[in-house]
Amino acid sequence: MIIDRLYELVAEKGHVCVGLDTCIDYIPKSFSCNFDSIEDALFYFNKKIIDSTLDVVSCYKVQIAFYEALGIKGLSAYSRTLKYLKSIKAFIIADIKRGDIASTAQMYAKAHFEGDFESDMITLSPYMGMDSLTPYLPYIKEKEKGAFVLVKTSNPGSKDIQFLSCENGKKVYEEVANKIIEAGMEFCGKYSFSSIGAVVGCTNLEQAISVRNQMKNTFFLIPGYGAQGGTAADIKHLMTNKNGGVVNSSRAILLAHKNPSFTDISFDMAAREEVLKMRSEIADAL
Numbered sequence: 001m002i003i004d005r006l007y008e009l010v011a012e013k014g015h016v017c018v019g020l021d022t023c024i025d026y027i028p029k030s031f032s033c034n035f036d037s038i039e040d041a042l043f044y045f046n047k048k049i050i051d052s053t054l055d056v057v058s059c060y061k062v063q064i065a066f067y068e069a070l071g072i073k074g075l076s077a078y079s080r081t082l083k084y085l086k087s088i089k090a091f092i093i094a095d096i097k098r099g100d101i102a103s104t105a106q107m108y109a110k111a112h113f114e115g116d117f118e119s120d121m122i123t124l125s126p127y128m129g130m131d132s133l134t135p136y137l138p139y140i141k142e143k144e145k146g147a148f149v150l151v152k153t154s155n156p157g158s159k160d161i162q163f164l165s166c167e168n169g170k171k172v173y174e175e176v177a178n179k180i181i182e183a184g185m186e187f188c189g190k191y192s193f194s195s196i197g198a199v200v201g202c203t204n205l206e207q208a209i210s211v212r213n214q215m216k217n218t219f220f221l222i223p224g225y226g227a228q229g230g231t232a233a234d235i236k237h238l239m240t241n242k243n244g245g246v247v248n249s250s251r252a253i254l255l256a257h258k259n260p261s262f263t264d265i266s267f268d269m270a271a272r273e274e275v276l277k278m279r280s281e282i283a284d285a286l
Helices: 002-013 038-056 071-087 102-113 134-142 156-160 172-187 205-214 232-238 267-285
Strands: 016-019 059-063 092-098 121-124 146-152 194-200 218-222 245-249
Touching (some): 002 194, 016 038, 038 267, 071 092, 134 172, 146 205, 146 218, 194 205
Parallel strands (some): 092 121, 146 194
């Protein structure tokens, strides 16, 4: 199961997931001016970040919207980034948050588990119903792929729907969690975690702890660290025996070169220093 590989990477390299949510404005002008196209500037910026952090992070989460917004050239940079990560055997989470009827989901599965946009795991939204996840399951079972399904997200608006009460008194996110647990039972690996994981933000800590207690054998992709207010002290409550989750950080790492503490080093080395700081904070908390 693909989740065993991620578990072992966390044990070896720590919990940091670098979010390659690369906005063109994040790239230093002194670097981007070396390239004739947005595509090359994006890709080579990503490559420098990857090369400087590969030995100290467990995985990379590539957010497709930042590339889609730039059209064909942006998607080409996205594809090149994924292919480079694959070539160096890095673990790839494609943050695509798809959720649609089964026939459409089948095409999304093909698009993001095969070909130019292939990744190891993807993010999915279950809010059109569990049948929207069904087309991804053969890839998880037969092709060593996995998914992180939105359960309790870190944004303030998550309360609008996820926190609503059902007739049985449970919150919507708790009911979604139960369905993810059920769907994931077939795909548990040797460390007892399923290749169907959950996106659980480290904000709204009380609810996050409740979700962890509910989803004991579910691996978490954890947003909300840093810029959204989550801390290493919060993260420790979302782990199981110091594993069972990766913690995403995007802006703090990609924009580390703007941190006054790192202005005397290159942007890729600044990103590495930010990763090492985050990695150490989480390790100390655990």
